[in-house]
Amino acid sequence: MSVLTFRNVSLRYPARPGRGSAGEKLVLDTINLQIASNELVAVIGRSGSGKTSLLNLAAGFLDPSAGTITVDGEPVRGPDADRAVVFQDDALYPWLDARDNIAFPFKLKGVPLAERRARADTLLDRVGLANAGDRRIWELSGGMRQRVGIARALAAEPRFLLLDEPLGALDALTRTRMQEFLLRIKAESGAGALLITHSIEEALLLGTRVVVLSPNPGRLTAEIEAGFNAEVLNGASVAAVKASPLFKRMHAGLTGLIHATSDEEMAA
Amino acid sequence: MTLSTEIGALPQRTEAEETARPRTARPLPVAVISAITVVLIIGAWGLASAYALVSPVFLPSPRQVVLALYNLVAKGFVDATLAEHVGASLTRIFGALIASIVIGIPAGIAIGTSRVGRGILDPIVEFLRPLPPLAYLPLIIIWVGIGEASKITVIALSMLPSIILSTSAGVRAVSKDHVNAARSLGASRWQVLAEVVLPSSVPSILTGIRIALGAGWTTLVAAELVAATSGIGFMIQSAAQFLVTDIVIAGIIVIALIAILLEYIARLIERRLVPWASHR
Structure with a gap:
């Protein structure tokens, strides 16, 4: 822990x-x-x-x-x-395909090419993109890109995402689909x-x-x-x-809290 | 304000004109207009020489130039065939290209990534960039001699600024998120440079190389006009001395064709090597 x-x-x-x-x-x-x-x-x-x-x-x-x-x-x-970061604008490398983007942290560690590609394929499978390894980044949808981004972060084997x-x-x-995906992948990773x-x-x-x-x-x-x-x-x-x-009740409560802070600000 | 006046100044087609025009008429494509222009120019040239409006010594007929081109390929001029002259020129330009890439890319990275590097190299590049290469050619000949080295040096010097500047521009334009992503994934400073900064600068570097090739080709021909015993520029210069204008014109056409070909190959390589450049 x-x-x-x-x-x-x-x-x-x-x-x-x-x-x-x-x-x-x-x-x-x-x-x-x-x-x-x-x-x-x-x-x-x-x-x-x-x-x-x-x-x-x-x-x-x-x-x-x-x-x-x-x-x-x-x-x-x-x-x-x-502490691997997943960015809003994915920050994937367009000169690499999806697989090599995920393999990037392995490459940094000096893992040999064949092995790092194999490990990237395992991660591709885990994020539900088993067939997208050869795809170019710009050929992926926004959701797929974020899956690749998350897989790349996991490849670094971080303690924290x-x-x-x-x-x-x-x-x-x-x-909505990605929210559930994110929860599962986070739970599996143990980070x-x-x-x-x-x-x-x-x-x-x-x-x-x-x-x-x-x-x-x-x-x-x-x-x-x-x-x-x-x-x-x-x-x-x-x-x-x-x-x-x-x-719904907690949502309303939090909304109130956030608005309260903005109201205080206006009063001040 | 300027915009509205400019639009107002544009010729406005009246409705009558619009309807008078047959619906099937399409505007001529630019390529067709260009082709017509070329044909007209060659036609005018042919007429001018056919009716001897200009002395054939100054303006040989298009047929003569084509013939000269054929003779250049088959027999050659001043001890070398066209292929040998072109080969000599291309050897120089590619020698210079390799030299300027080997020096220019590291220099560009140094300018783009380090304050010290920029401080040292900026004044040198800014001094070199606006200089016409022929201005320092005599000095280079004094220093390096009249052999191949002096020509390659001058051509490389004319190519260097655009390669250095495009590399440093590419390095400076690297996405902050791309760099931060690599750092948070465990990359060292050198790995960030090698795995992120350099690959992301490749499109910019290739553009620089393309511009450098253009500049280098210009310098090459000029340098060969001044000091060489082979090469396409030398061939033109020798022909001019004997008033063999058909060879001069044939040479000019060859120079233009090679320049266009180099540009085309460079673009092809760009598209092959960095298909992602247009998808950033």
Whole structure:
């Protein structure tokens, strides 16, 4: 069991270089958050609340201005394969076909060509794209691309999956299917996950925990446990779960929480 | 504001004209218009020489030029056949191309990825880029001698800037997500460079090579006019000295055809090598 920990993490952007602390922007303020391997922590918040900055910190693309981020007690020093990122715009390599995109992390480790292709084929099979290995990236639909992106992240054998609105660019039907897919693949992989999303419904459905990030500066204002992902994993249909009274009540509650933060802001 | 006036200034077809035009009439394709132009030019040329409007010494007839071309292929001119002249020229340009790729791509990567690299190489490239290669040809001859090396050096120097600049532009245009993805999948700095930055710059590098080939070809012919004992430019220069204008014109046509062919091959390679370039 691994744990990804944010301890008193703050992030500031200097407004303009050479102007000292004046005009500095506090993006994230004293974030405390723990994500364990058996969890999928969904972060929701309005745009500008620093959701993506939070993920970039976890990935190691950004360094915190204060506080520490650790994986199993080891401080995070830059990006690493133990925290693989899935991007909203897939970030697949167009010069490689689907199979070689998935095999990319194996290539980085120096796995021989035949073996890495065979292992990529296993992953292709796992994400339901057994016949798409030779396809060019631009020949794949948005949903298929994200499956390839997720398979590529899994190929790095990460302890944590960092999901930056991975389903954000998909149409509604594909999105629902991909939500269930994401849950299963995450559960099978045994990796912990941090999911950034702007969809309350998605956060509630997928997250074992949902945290609300309020903007200006980004603060964690609420944290709730959610059990709907277990229901889906146990075979309940996504549609039925979303239609249940409890889901609707929690959805309304979260909506209220997010709007409350924006109302406060307006009052201030 | 300018836009509306420009549109207003465009000739507007009246409704009467529109209806008067038969529905079946289609506008001529550009290729047909071009073909007609070429035929007209050659026709005018033929007429001008047939009626001796210009002295045949200055303007041989098209038939004479075709004949000269045939003789060039069969017998040659100044101790070498056309194939040998073209071969000498192509050897120089490809030698220079290889040299400028070997130097230009690493230099472009250095400019695109490192502040120090940019600081060192930028002034050199910016100095070299606007210089007409013939301006430094005499100096190169003094330094390197009149052999092949001086010609290859000058041609390579004329090719270098576009290869360096297109490489550095390609390197700088690499997608941030592509780089970040590789880093989060465990890539080292060198692996990011080799596996992401370089492949994603290939379309830009190939464009640079295509432009470089054009520049190199121009320089090659010019360099051969000045200092060479073989090559297509030398052939033209020798023919001109003896007022053999049909060979001069035949040579010019060969130069143009090779330039078009090189461009075509370069585009073909681009399409083969980076089919994904148009799908980013």
